[in-house]
Amino acid sequence: MAKNKTLIAVGFEGSANKIGVGVVALDGTILSNPRHTYITPPGHGFLPRETAHHHLRHVLPLLRSALDDAGITPADVDCLCYTKGPGMGAPLQVSAVAVRALSQLWGKPIVAVNHCVAHIEMGRVVTGAEDPVVLYVSGGNTQVIAYSEGRYRIFGETIDIAVGNCLDRFARVLTLSNDPSPGYNIEQLAKKGEKFIDLPYVVKGMDVSFSGILSYIEATAVEKLKNNECTPADLCYSLQETLFAMLVEITERAMAHCDTKDVLIVGGVGCNERLQEMMRIMCSERGGKLFATDDRYCVDNGAMIAYTGLLAFAHGMTTPLEESTFTQRFRTDEVQAIWREKSICGE
Amino acid sequence: MDPMASDAGFDVGDRSPASSGWEFVCDFEVDYGSEEHAKIVYATLTVDKELQPDKVKRQMSISDGKLKVHFEAVEARFLRASFSAFVDLMILTTQIIEEYN
Numbered sequence: 001m002a003k004n005k006t007l008i009a010v011g012f013e014g015s016a017n018k019i020g021v022g023v024v025a026l027d028g029t030i031l032s033n034p035r036h037t038y039i040t041p042p043g044h045g046f047l048p049r050e051t052a053h054h055h056l057r058h059v060l061p062l063l064r065s066a067l068d069d070a071g072i073t074p075a076d077v078d079c080l081c082y083t084k085g086p087g088m089g090a091p092l093q094v095s096a097v098a099v100r101a102l103s104q105l106w107g108k109p110i111v112a113v114n115h116c117v118a119h120i121e122m123g124r125v126v127t128g129a130e131d132p133v134v135l136y137v138s139g140g141n142t143q144v145i146a147y148s149e150g151r152y153r154i155f156g157e158t159i160d161i162a163v164g165n166c167l168d169r170f171a172r173v174l175t176l177s178n179d180p181s182p183g184y185n186i187e188q189l190a191k192k193g194e195k196f197i198d199l200p201y202v203v204k205g206m207d208v209s210f211s212g213i214l215s216y217i218e219a220t221a222v223e224k225l226k227n228n229e230c231t232p233a234d235l236c237y238s239l240q241e242t243l244f245a246m247l248v249e250i251t252e253r254a255m256a257h258c259d260t261k262d263v264l265i266v267g268g269v270g271c272n273e274r275l276q277e278m279m280r281i282m283c284s285e286r287g288g289k290l291f292a293t294d295d296r297y298c299v300d301n302g303a304m305i306a307y308t309g310l311l312a313f314a315h316g317m318t319t320p321l322e323e324s325t326f327t328q329r330f331r332t333d334e335v336q337a338i339w340r341e342k343s344i345c346g347e
Numbered sequence: 348m349d350p351m352a353s354d355a356g357f358d359v360g361d362r363s364p365a366s367s368g369w370e371f372v373c374d375f376e377v378d379y380g381s382e383e384h385a386k387i388v389y390a391t392l393t394v395d396k397e398l399q400p401d402k403v404k405r406q407m408s409i410s411d412g413k414l415k416v417h418f419e420a421v422e423a424r425f426l427r428a429s430f431s432a433f434v435d436l437m438i439l440t441t442q443i444i445e446e447y448n
Contacts (some may be wrong), residue, residue: 052432052435056436056438056439059439060439060442060446087367090432094393094436096394096395097391097392097395097440100390100391100394101388101439101444102447104387104391104441105444105448106388106447204389256425283446292389321394322394324394325394325395
């Protein structure tokens with residue numbers, strides 16, 4: 001491993017409704033990063049079996065375009081990375097199986113990657129944030145994380161559903177389009193909101209809870225809309241303000257604990273510009289800085305898996321074929337982030 | 348090397364005695380025409396165990412470039428679910444071999 005900077009990884013991500021294949025070099029250069037999203041009709045969520053079929057249809061065309069766009073051949077690849085978890089079982093299995101077969105055909109090692117850690121590392125390398133408090137918010141996860149002694153520790157998290165799940169399911173109540181994502185359409189509609197509707201605000205210490213808020217707004221939305229007491233835009237606006245205020249509160253508390261001034265927002269909900277704006281105000285009041293990215297890197301993608309796998313690979317970690325399993329539950333703090341212990345690369 | 352799906356043979360039935368509990372059985376084989384390719388498919392698909400071993404059992408073996416698969420289940424719906432998920436991934440593996448061999 002003398003020529004560290006020339007190491008190249010291919011990463012496969014398919015833990016939820018997106019399948020992506022990315023090609024990345026160890027210095028963080030993204031050579032290609034195509035992805036395809038499974039978009040369901042308005043009012044519907046995505047189910048494991050159908051989502052896996054979507055991934056099965058798209059994974060090989062995506063691999064082909066990832067290699068072509070990057071201008072590389074299989075011989076140039078140093079390792080094959082895939083999302084081990086957390087996520088939905090059947091969709092995860094598609095990436096795992098693809099990587100196992102390619103590993104044998106190309107004679108390349110496999111690296112299993114934690115999806116949450118991959119979001120963090122992608123955010124760090126794209127924004128240059130060195131040691132921030134991380135808010136990871138998506139359709140399946142809501143965590144406040146900071147690095148300490150070899151691991152990404154979870155300081156606060158949701159005790160029921162993820163914030164993105166709350167938004168997605170409210171979008172179904174309003175039958176908003178899922179294209180490009182339900183959260184994006186809520187964000188656009190919220191800009192037209194004028195009246196703030198009081199909703200439950202549920203912060204429990206370092207943790208948050210969203211399921212009660214969802215039940216409340218599901219029940220009252222229909223009633224209030226029928227009686228012309230408010231508009232769908234008012235509800236989107238009120239829901240966003242409430243949820244994001246809760247997230248800013250627990251993030252600020254984690255910052256006080258860790259004595260850290262900077263915040264990095266990652267995950268699909270992290271593209272929401274209103275969330276970024278609220279967090280930016282809080283950070284500036286504390287003399288810190290907000291680091292955030294746009295949908296190319298926030299939303300699940302193959303490059304984040306490739307990059308994080310490559311960090312581990314550069315430190316001698318690989319996953320034997322027989323152990324290249326997937327798992328629906330895989331906590332962020334289970335991973336030994338050995339690449340952060342010695343400041344060798346990726347910074 | 349050769350397209351292989353045409354060589355697949357299926358044998359589905361409830362032949363076992365009812366007393367065993369594993370009444371629903373499915374056997375099939377795919378001729379890859381290459382021991383090496385059959386081994387790649389085997390090694391790829393053997394990593395994931397059946398999720399409900401008390402309800403569905405799967406066995407695989409290789410001979411003469413053929414991958415043989417045997418399913419046993421206690422109910423038809425478990426057999427169908429496991430079988431169809433398995434075949435989807437077997438097709439993906441086969442496509443990868445065809446494209447990148």
